[in-house]
Amino acid sequence: MKICFYPGCSFATSAGYKESTEAVCRKLNIELNEIPDWNCCGATVMFGENKLRATTLAARHFALVQTMGFEDLVTGCNACYATLRKAARLLDRDRELFQKTQEVLHNLGLELDRIPKVRHLLEVLMEAMPDSTSDKYKTLSVGAYYGCQLTRPDQELDKGWYPEILEHFLARIGFSVKEHSARTQCCGASHAVIYKNECQGLSHRIIREIANKGAQVITTVCPLCQFNLDQAQTQNNEPRLPVTYFTQLAGLALGLAPAELGLNKLLVSADKVLTRP
Amino acid sequence: MSQNDTNPFSAIAHLESIKQCIQCGTCSGSCPLADLMDHAPRELFALLREGAFDEVLHSNTPWFCVSCYACMVRCPREIPVTDLMYAFKEVITKQGTAPKNLKMPDMYQAFSHNIKETGKVTESQVMARYGMKHPLDALKNIPLAIKMQMRGRLELKAQKVADPKSITRLFELTEIPKDKP
Amino acid sequence: MTTQNKPKIGVYICHCGMNIAPKVDVEEVARYIQELDHVTVARDYKFMCSNPGQDMIINDIKELGLNRVVVASCSPRMHEKTFRNAVRTAGLNPYYFQMANIREQVSWVTKDSQEATEKAKSMVAAAVARVFFHQPLDTREVTVAKSVLVIGGGIAGMQAALTSANAGYQVSLVEREPSIGGHMAKFDKTFPTLDCAACIMTPKMVDVLQHPGITLYTWSEVEKVEGFIGNFEVTVKKKPRYVDEKKCTGCGTCMQKCPTKKILSEFNEGLSFRTAIYTPFPQAVPNVPVIDATHCRVLGQNKKCGVCAKFCETKAIDFDQKPEFVTLKIGAIITATGFQAVNPTSLEQYGYGRFPEVYTSMEFERLNNATGPTSGKVLMKNGMVPKRVAIIHCVGSRDTRHKKYCSRVCCMYSMKFAHLLREKTGAEVWEFYIDIRSPGKLYEEFYNRVQEEGVRFIRGRVAEITDMVEDPGDEGRLTVIAESTLTRRTVRVPVDMVVLSVGLEPARGSEDIGRLLGLSRDGDGWFNELHAKLAPLATPINGIFLAGCCQGPKDIPDTVAQAMGAAGEAIALLAKGIVTTQAEISRIDPDLCSGCKSCIESCTYSAIRFDEARKVAVVNEALCMGCGSCAAACPSSAAGVKHFTDKQVMGEIEALLM
């Protein structure tokens, strides 16, 4: 399988998202074609500044995807996913905006004719990962954290508030899953950086809930979620749960070594739970 | 609303939708940061309908919206609350009425500036620029930065697109004239 | 008659008070029309439908020798009958009349006054062109069967059956469940008077059973409806009960002995179990059990059992029973199929189905009912009495993603619950509402009473219900989160139990009933009444009436009033003994008919038969509704609808296009 991949700004410095994604894709024969010369999608900032600019920043990739000959664009970051989809939705509905965007891109030497489908890396792995055949991780209980922007606002992948696809996925690849009620609760997202004290509570609430429901480890599908939940635990002595990426767990399920998956980069170490008998 | 020329928000697509709001409070009740907001979405819509535009122009509410979309998928009138929060910020930025003591607009600016210059966002650079205005916040993040550094996760060098000028050009081409028509 | 004579047309433009005249320049329209060919007189007048207005038409016919009349006023649905009668009174055939609707189609919907006047002119001119081609038509009188069919045995259906039967008519009541009673049979107390539902319900149910004028078909469905007003032919399917109704004494031994005991009870909203042979509740009418064929070991699973048959002293069990079909001659039909409660699962933020202590209102009714699963004690699943309960209004109502309308009864029943909870358990009760809707006699007073009882009212639609624990002391409780919109605070209230006041939607299967009867439904699925104000109980199909919630959400007082009203309409129809058939029906010209039978297939009323001797299609005038399907289907232009001939319609269109 070949996919056109948009990493986004936080991918490379994240706690092993890059390593694990690459390792898993190698193992599964998924060819990751990174969009050459991608730029920042604008995240939640740009739409609050200037709609045309935000749309164009995102649509620049749509033009690049087109030159690469792909129909879909895959990203592993919820914020990128939501932002790119928002741009795609606006372009699809607003003829005038589409034309203006085309013009700006044309001035930059790019042509935009069609809008690719924006997909999440999770969808790709849901299709590609084989069912588990081993019991190795049957006792490792995982709490899945979706974040806000994977299922909202489109609710296309699953229900907006209480989705279940990640749980199904994790169970299928051999982990024990703990149901909990914080799956799409907000972690504070970009506000956590400057409103640390105010937002810390949001992340703690999520971690506490997942711990309460008996999970030993959290898994996420977005670098921003991972970062917030991970760093929130560095100043706090409540139960500490390692916050992994779903690609890291997928890698473990495929028999890859933790080091290969960048698991050493987590702030709250996963060594203990992973080496338990 | 749109019939009132003095409404600085009148150009917003979907603004009409707030006529349908039944003031049920689902949006504000769903909002994770409502406690930090001066009005929260429901009240903001009520203010707009009353014509209290100044209140809205100076409100901190849109700036605390983290785009979690919880309000939007629950609103019983399917009002695109989150999209409106974005649109309000756009108008407020253009009019330069964001509350002075609010940090979020500075953060947004630092973020936007970083993209304009390099095409990408490098967290350390955004923090550095933001830190010029809010040195205390920047300092608070140093212990974390050290921890990140230890795990090889702190990028100090700017990530860049191949031709940063093209992104700067994109910014120029999409500039909206400051003075209101 | 004056058919052969030169047409002399009288045209009357109505001001309709302030409805038409200020927008349309009626005098100008009259002046313009006066100049048209064949128009003898054109006048305008304040209210054409008033007595002086009608007299004006009658006098002109007599004095000026008019032989055609056009009135330009409101919709023909309002006053076509009125003016036809006036024309008839003056001795003219009533079909020498045409109406132009310059109110709904012109003055109410046109902004510009000049434009409206021009539009009115061309519409009136079109009516003049049409009436030129009108022909005299006759109606016929048909005798009616003196019997009523009631579909649905809730409080609406029961009341409609009793009223009709008390007037001396033969009533057949068809209920698809094993017992009559509907939703009301599940309630303990009813707002606003808090009278005991069973005390007023049970005697009525017995009355229905024992009334000599009522034949009860429970566990039955309407299979087919043919015919027309006064002469419907209805086929009722009696589903096999596997218990002989004549032999069964209702002793209940079979139910005690049946070993298949773990089936969720529909009547108790899944909060308790029933056996495979069962009556839904102890006071069921008739008190004859049915065997649930899917769960029964013999009927559903091909196993040995037959315990019920062994213990039944009167040998009433009959595993070989087959569906039975009964054909009824019916004069009028009353539809009373009621509603069902909205399933709140898709409002996922409320956690229904996920959190055991989140109940729907119907579940709470059973929990609170003396004959319910807890014998009327309000208990949680762990057997404890709740200390704090939240009641959440507007679940699935007033929500464009679910039901956009207000379900009308849930505010009131929520407050009924609040009162009962305070009274029975002393629990703290929090009601989360958007608006309190209590418009009814003694309803606002009931609201005040509940306020006095200390119920806490929070104005805000609940954002979510979660089992996430904020304070260790709240372990095991649910937290209700909402904005208290009046204080502008986000409140988080830990509670032991949550009741979702779910909205009402049309009963499952109303679509099928609608199709059988030819009834139309509104965008939300409720049956359409003929006219919201002037014919609220009638339907567009003559002889079919509506009662209760099948027409829209309403409380018991309104339901009963409507049921009595619908029965009154039916009685009024039957008492006369005859109905007049309509004149605008199909005619098939035997000289043009090629015998292709296309029309026969196209007719939904089965009103066309084939004359084998002459090899032509023939219309049954009593059955034809004048829908025109045959005219459209006929390739030889042999079929056509009277009063809608090509000449008439084309004449009208041409004038409009001028």
Ligand SMILES: Cc1cc2nc3c(=O)[nH]c(=O)nc-3n(C[C@H](O)[C@H](O)[C@H](O)COP(=O)(O)OP(=O)(O)OC[C@H]3O[C@@H](n4cnc5c(N)ncnc54)[C@H](O)[C@@H]3O)c2cc1C
């Ligand atoms: C939780 C709750 C509490 C309420 N409390 C009160 C109260 O306290 N006071 C008050 O005034 N009102 C109350 N109401 C409203 C009340 O329930 C209705 O006004 C009343 O039940 C309407 O009666 P109905 O006969 O029209 O409908 P239903 O009670 O729904 O009866 C319809 C009957 O038709 C049958 N049926 C349906 N389709 C078919 C078919 N195709 N063929 C044959 N039979 C069919 C059904 O089985 C049912 O028996 C409450 C409603 C709810 C949801």
Ligand code: SF4
């Ligand atoms: S949820 Fe929708 S209807 Fe309710 S207050 Fe917010 S915007 Fe208005």
Ligand code: SF4
């Ligand atoms: S999208 Fe914004 S306004 Fe809406 S609930 Fe989330 S943070 Fe609040």
Ligand code: SF4
């Ligand atoms: S035969 Fe069926 S209904 Fe009768 S006792 Fe056995 S399981 Fe119950």
Ligand code: SF4
């Ligand atoms: S009656 Fe009350 S609870 Fe029911 S939908 Fe209307 S407002 Fe909401």
